[in-house]
Amino acid sequence: MLIVVGYPKQDYSHLFDMIFNSIEFAIFFPIVTLVYFLLGHKHRWWWLLATSCYFYMFFKPEYILILGFTIVIDYFAGILIEQSEGARRKWYLVMSLIANLGVLAVFKYYNFFTLVVGEAGLASLPMLKILLPIGLSFHTFQAMSYTIEVYRGNQKAERHFGIYSLYVMFYPQLVAGPIERPQNVLHQFYEKHTFDYDRVTSGLKLMAWGLFKKVVIADRLALFVDKVYEHPLDYQGIPIIVATIFFSFQIYCDFSGYSDIAIGSAQVMGFKLMKNFDRPYFSKSISEFWRRWHISLSTWFRDYLYIPLGGNRVSTYRRYFNLFFVFTMSGLWHGANWNYIIWGALHGIYLVAAIILAKPRNFINKITGITKVPFLFKIVQVSITFILVAFAWIFFRGSYLELGWTWHLVTHLFTGLPSISEFLHVEYISQNVFLDKGAKEFFTAIALILFMEVIHYMQRDKSMRDIIAAKPTWVRWGIYYLFVMLFFIFGIFDSPAQFIYFQF
Amino acid sequence: MTGIKKFFYKVLLFGAIIIVSVWLLNIVFIAQTSPYEYLGGMLNDKHKMVSQIQSPKVLWVGGSSGSFGINSDTLQKHLGMPVFNLSFIAPLGTYFLLNDALKEVKKGDKVFVSTEYDIEKYSTPPVIYSAIDYYPAGAIYVARDTTTVDYIGHRVKHKLANIKKLFWNVFTKNEAAVAAVEDKTSVYFRSAFSAKGDIISHVNNTPKQVDFFLFPKAPIDYQEQIDDLNHFVAEVRKKGGEVYYVFPPLAESTYQYGKVAVESVEKQLKANLKCDILGSAKDFVRKDSSFFDSFYHLKPFARDLNTQKIIELYKEKQK
Incomplete structure (x- = not known):
């Protein structure tokens, strides 16, 4: 089922079964957590990344490519911003922001813009028959905070592609936040977490x-x-x-x-x-x-x-x-x-x-x-x-x-x-x-x-x-x-x- | 891994306490409601009663249009064999109703099957999960139409719903608990049917308003239901019985409203059903005033007319 973005209500009820109040999640969460603790520290990042991809792909598998696109752009943008100086540095940031906001513009705002322009009699643009990717605004904003913080010098560019991907895709906050900052989360993926009862x-x-x-x-x-x-x-x-x-x-x-x-x-x-x-x-x-x-x-x-x-x-x-x-x-x-x-x-x-x-x-x-x-x-x-x-x-x-x-x-x-x-x-x-x-x-x-x-x-x-x-x-x-x-x-x-x- | 063992022991212990609590509360709920539970009670009671009837016998199988639709005493008088009305409710679906009835069929039995036009192959979850609380033998007909995760999910949800009802039963009066055949309001309760399985609780009651148009308008794909019927026919024949299909009674207004749907089902049945069919759908269409609380549920006087029609069509078939 595809719903035109904009009006009317987005109905995900039959598309995303892996919600926190579902039986699917009640099975997913303990398995992911148990394996996470059983795995050695150096393997945990890929396990979390793979399970986060699986979590997201319950919605619409092909939409992971959209996430992949922004992840690749922002990963390289972060490194390039860090390695550059002056106007070039700003240029890389702007390019990254345009890519992120561009995805939002196409999937979230294009049809609304088309309706507004059409109702104002300015132009008649075709509507896109696409479903808004779940949690798009959340992970896009989280990705943007990364490149901005690297630009501001508050965060070192992440060299590990898998860890950076996990920063954007970490399943607990992937689809509805909290919208994290890289300074708060990225370093945590390197820390060894033991099973602490309390x-x-x-x-x-x-x-x-x-x-x-x-x-x-x-x-x-x-x-x-x-x-x-x-x-x-x-x-x-x-x-x-x-x-x-x-x-x-x-x-x-x-x-x-x-x-x-x-x-x-x-x-x-x-x-x-x-x-x-x-x-x-x-x-x-x-x-x-x-x-x-x-x-x-x-x-x-x-x-x-x-x-x-x-x-x-x-x-x-x-x-x-x-x-x-x-x-x-x-x-x-x-x-x-x-x-x-x-x-x-x-x-x-x-x-x-x-x-x-x-x-x-x-x-x-x-x-x-x-x-x-x-x-x-x-x-x-x-x-x-x-x-x-x-x-x-x-x-x-x-x-x-x-x-x-x-x-x-x-x-x-x-x-x-x-x-x-x-x-x-x-x-x-x-x-x-x-x-x-x-x-x-x-x-x-x-x-x-x-x-x-x-x-x-x-x-x-x-x-x-x-x-x-x-x-x-x-x-x-x-x-x-x-x-x-x-x-x-x-x-x-x-x-x-x-x-x-x-x-x- | 500090504390991991302690964690698992505690989780297991707490989980066990919760599971035992849910289980015990469900036992209390089922025991409390069982004396007046309509569907689950009827499933248990009718199976117990039919098992005591000697074969050859006549069985009436289907949804509630059959429970309200025949007078088994009249049928028995004309057919010269003991009759039992093993009809329940259409939301159980053809898969449940037919397979469940099959175990009561013995050599020489005549089985009349009547399925509603809008019956589904599989049952609606709340109905079936409630029924199998009281009639656990029916559980095997549920698990097949759903994934294991869904099945477990539905059963857990149902058990939790029972706890909820048990909680509220403390504060509210349960009217079904005092229902009786003689009173003028109650219809759906455990002892609502006669010794031959016909619903009789509505005989003295005032009819209710019927929405005659709560019926499909478009053609219905009945193939899955026909497959179940044909499977049933084959199994009955294997046991040495015979099967007749009878159209359910339907109100005139409903028939006119959903004529396309009714005719589509009739056409598919006549083309694909591998047993004798008594008459046509039109033969069982009756005036709106013949119906009690649904366009399938006949009033007592109309039930007698319907039974006469069935006998007449059956005799014609025998010629």
């Missing part, structure tokens, strides 16, 4: 928590979210609000769940990948949110786009432009779609507005005296940040829809609201709040979100794994047992649902 079990526990967030929370919330977002014109008011709030947690559990499994599976083998999420819905501002959400991407844009544009050390208006531009680009990174662009731009606007409105905000805080009650002040800040983020998610989730339909959702957020007597009617609540899924499903979803956030709150100083590790054996085993049973009882196992971020 590290291995800690990695497995992180994987279990990630799987829990995906299968138990995200896939459950998707049942509610999909009902509204698959028929947006049928809804107004409360159902849109409920679905949007649920989507905010769905996308967090889906993506951070994936990241936890990726980081955990790498940790089992002895690799340390960067943190990608840090309890983002506890953020007190949008800028803090972006320090806690998809950290590997936001720092990528900060290091390779925002700072080169001048960052904060420019005129006020230029800074506003930089913020707006970088976040709009971040939206475009997610997908060739107006909805993503608006989502990114909206975050750019939030950040600019936060700077502009700092004085009036401080004035309001002063006259209301809210800052004198820090806990209440924090709740207000966290709530406002969450509302702003959730509102922007409407565009993100609406990326599968025509822009007009997303606009319907935005403009009907507060229409058709019931009177109190209407709201208290059982049938109204059943249809509009429970979204016809029943009270049992609704309250289970709410309880699971609260459960997760309580765990997050408890983890503010120390990870839950460390907290549990300090308990006596019978308590630890009791907790693990209960956790597994909760997973079985509340998990959604109908069919392994794809991770949302695979499409990027």
Whole structure:
């Protein structure tokens, strides 16, 4: 099945079975890990590379050639950049960036460009009937960070072709990140990793928590979210609000769940990948949110786009432009779609507005005296940040829809609201709040979100794994047992649902 | 490799605790639901009952259109042989239904087979995995249509789904537990059928709204199902029995809506089926008002008319 890139939704459901929540991965992972530890250190790199190729080729085998193309280009570009000086050095970097961005342009953005140009009546270009390679934006950005860091002199060019290929293809983070930096990862492929009991079990526990967030929370919330977002014109008011709030947690559990499994599976083998999420819905501002959400991407844009544009050390208006531009680009990174662009731009606007409105905000805080009650002040800040983020998610989730339909959702957020007597009617609540899924499903979803956030709150100083590790054996085993049973009882196992971020 | 042994011992021990827990909870769930489980219970009970009938006998084999579609007492009176209705549900698929029925066929038996137009060769996973919880003998008909990984995956998922149901059963009342033939609402429960295997639980009940158009419109490729039927015919003949094919009852509106699909199946059956066929598809089309809760499920009065039609066509065939 081939789907035209751009619109509509990319459907990988029958193409990529090797997802972290599949039986295939449950077989793949222990075999790869066991053989990894049984092999001598000097053989491990090719084993990881071969299994990473196998992992990727579950999607569309021939697309490994695209990865191969960028790997070869960037491998030689790295060496040439290191060996050159002056303009030639820059020239090699530019050539490497053009090759990487060129692949993205063809596979991800060409059809969108064609649609935009066509709709504007400028030209009628043919559409490409190609499927977007899975995780293309992730590994392309990771590859680009390599040549940029070599150019900046922060990283030596890698001479071992296999190790460099592994840097791009390392299966835990190949299709949805974290988007790593060469300084953090490349040297780790040379280090000898022994089987360390505490590290291995800690990695497995992180994987279990990630799987829990995906299968138990995200896939459950998707049942509610999909009902509204698959028929947006049928809804107004409360159902849109409920679905949007649920989507905010769905996308967090889906993506951070994936990241936890990726980081955990790498940790089992002895690799340390960067943190990608840090309890983002506890953020007190949008800028803090972006320090806690998809950290590997936001720092990528900060290091390779925002700072080169001048960052904060420019005129006020230029800074506003930089913020707006970088976040709009971040939206475009997610997908060739107006909805993503608006989502990114909206975050750019939030950040600019936060700077502009700092004085009036401080004035309001002063006259209301809210800052004198820090806990209440924090709740207000966290709530406002969450509302702003959730509102922007409407565009993100609406990326599968025509822009007009997303606009319907935005403009009907507060229409058709019931009177109190209407709201208290059982049938109204059943249809509009429970979204016809029943009270049992609704309250289970709410309880699971609260459960997760309580765990997050408890983890503010120390990870839950460390907290549990300090308990006596019978308590630890009791907790693990209960956790597994909760997973079985509340998990959604109908069919392994794809991770949302695979499409990027 | 510090700690690798310790790791494996602990993983094995924890894994064993989890597997034993899942297994025990499933035993509890099956024991708790078995008294009123419709499909699994019916599979067990009907096989037990039919094994006590002396041959030569008449067996009715197929999906639920047969369970609702014949009056075995009337059939027995006219055919002069003991009759048993060994019909279950179409989602089990022809491969399961026919192979499962085959073991009850003995020398001299007459077997009437009636398969729904939209029946598949293989069963739908949730149905079959639930059925084999209560009827483990059916497990051999499942593993063939799927890879080992899929099979294990489905079985594990099903066992986990049972734990989920067990958990929620604590908080919710299970209506099937109090279902009875005499009440006016329940239909699908373990003791829903007569001593001859006909569904009788709906006799006093108010009919439900039927969606007559939930039926295929395009021609249906029935070759796989016909292959199963022909295999069944050959095996029955080997055992010294004979087979007749009977079209399932169908509502008039459904027939008109899916005429192309029905005619395509009829054409393939008439061209390729290696046994006698009683009448035509049109002979078994009945008024919409004859149907209870599906365009295949006849109301009691229509079941009698359907049985008369079958007897009439069978006698014609014997001339």
